[in-house]
Amino acid sequence: MANRRDGSLMRNNGQSLRGLRIAAAISIGVLLGCVFAFLYPHGFFAANLQTTSSSLPSKTGSVACDSSEKVNLLKSEIVALSEKNIELKKQVRDLTEKLRLAQQRNGLAQQQVVVLGKQHKAGPFGTVKSLRTNPTVLPDESVNPRLAKILEEVAIGKELIVALANSNVRGMLEVWFNSIKRVGITNYLVVALDDATETFCKSNDVPVYKRDPDKDVDSIGRMGGNHAVSGLKFRILREFLQLGYGVLLSDVDIIYLQNPFDYLYRDSDVESMTDGHNNMTAYGYNHVFDEPSMGWARYAHTMRIWVYNSGFFFIRPTVPAIELLDRVADRLAKQNVWDQAAFNEELYFPSHPGYTGLHASKRTMDFYLFMNSKVLFKTVRKDSRLKNLKPVIVHLNYHPDKLPRMIAVVEFYANGKKDALDPFPDGSQ
Template identity: 70%
Template sequence: MAGRRELPLMRGGGGGGAGGQPMSRGARILAAVVVGVTLGCVCAFLYPDGLIPRSPDSALHWPRRADSVACDTTGEVADLKSQLKSLERKNAELKKQINELSMKLQLSGQGGKEVSYKAGPFGTVKVLRTNPTVTPDESINPRLAKILEQVAVKKELIVALANSNVRESLEMWFTNIKRVGIPNYLVVALDDSIESFCKSKDVPVYRPDPDEGIDSIGKTGGNHAVSGLKFRILRQFLQLGYSVLLSDIDIIFFQNPFDHLYRDSDVESMSDGHNNMTAYGFNDVFDEPSMGWARYAHTMRIWVYNSGFFFIRPTIPSIELLDRVAGRLSSEPKSWDQAVFNEELFFPSHPGYEGLHISKRTMDIYLFMNSKVLFKTVRKDARLRKLKPVIVHLNYHPDKSDRMRAVIEFYVNGKQNALDHFPDGSE
């Protein structure tokens, strides 16, 4: 009995207030809040970064997110739109480059499968004219590769072949190149004497490795025989990834030719033509009276490219051209290299023959001038006499040394009558 009377006092004793009275429900809640606040203050003092620390990355980014919420987003939206447009333009340009590269691979015969292209509107369709360059392979001639790396400018250089038979003309050739200030040129010496001569004159020179075919022709061969060698030798230059401006040594330079090239074709060549029609092509009408009503037949004509001065890029069609010409000259010893060079460039595919798919450009005949243009036309025309050519090639005249000196007098030293005593042609 006594135990039951003490029970209420025991319940109230656990949370009694003043005077031992039981705590109300509100008082207990208030006490819990006070305890919670007190604990929170203690934790904040002891753990200023929180009980579970944030990673450095999140700590760095949190203020930025807070700032971005507070700032005006109009400028950022405009900036994002601008970036999006820029990316779209870049994407379109990349697609264009991919399509062009794919087409170049197809045109050069390197593509793995046929690719279809959609033609644009009338008048806008243009075929690609510039074939891709080959991948350089220095393993074919490491010694030549080192020389070209030192001599070439932007992977381009002038190259001439010479033996002791043309020593005098060769000296005039490189003397004028030096006078113009052309740094990227190289003489391919076909005998030891020319190699030593070039070194004594501080002229870049390359002597090919001993080869029975090259040595026998190089040491004793005449102009035509030596000229035929260049197609075999030039192949290595192209395989190494260099563009070559092939030059005979009966050529005088008055300007840097690399400033006047288009580089939009596999081959750019000077012409043997003597006016716009013969150099660039014309419609020639053949008359056969016995055919009556059909007596007139239209033909397309162009005078040949000069195989003694042409710019050739390191492409698959260019290398195929050199292989074709060199192959025919070795199997047809009586053939003229210039004739074979033009036949391979221009003859179309027909039964029993597959034509060469190569792009070509004819050089300006008044800048890259042959000696027929000079002596037959230019020297007699007051306006054309004032024009300064890039080169003059004495290809039409056998008295080369005398005419070369006269051409130098006329264009370099300003002697106006230096050319007057020469006939138009050879005597």
């Protein structure tokens, strides 16, 4: 019994000791909890987080500041790139325009290369001579196959005389082609502007070409007078040049006494007879203009030359020559201007602001060989020495009584009638 009680007591004591240990552990835990609660009211880890977070605001602010600066930098770079893009676009436009102009110049340069060939050094003083002869265009038979076939049969050396005519000038036309036949010229062609003229030429065995119907020119061709018909030639001659032929354009109030092709130089785009009557007026002179109100500078020097006659000129198939025809034809279509005035203005007026001059070479024919009627009736027929000179042609351009004077010229030069010119006055009355 005693043993059972002792065992029971020992068990009770052991349980009491475990209870005390547990109570002590709890007390220590509570005590430590109070201490930590007092020292770290927000908790131990919260304190660490607070300590850590205390350093974060400075970094975050720095990042925000850096980002703002980068954004501003990017914006400024975008603005700069936009401005550069605008400038590049402008440069592209400028380069495109320069390229276009360069291509135009290249086309002209290629034409010049054909003429000039390889480059040359300038020679000694007084030996340098420039080239004046432009190259001929490549013939294009597709322009007018029918005319091309006619020209192939008529022309000699790709050259021929061409005259435009309608029924209004039938009498002069007959004297004209008879003088050509008398000299033995075969390379000539009449461009008939109406059916009656075509029939008349064929009946007299005269080479003739009747153009295809053209509403723009047919009415003028059939009914127009000398000046109206004269204006048509600049449009019609273009096809001859495109086909590669040199043309000696002739009005019908002209008498042929020698073959003109034997007297051409062929070194210029245009060789023309002159309306001048002596060396000064025909070939140019220095004319002094006097303006007294200018005092010391009262005298102004000017260059003068009498106009080329648009009724007789030799024109080569070159680009400047075709441009000349185009310019004159365009002006005649749009302006009320005399064809001879437009012809000379386009040949002589230089480039100036608002206007690009024609770069065509020109030669003035010898005014005694290619003679106008003023020279003949006012000077030559009165000079014993000049009367013995036989001109190549005589153009009755200064006188309205053309047909009787043409007949008189034939009598004087071809038939030897020395007084044939005497009945006529110097000028017109």
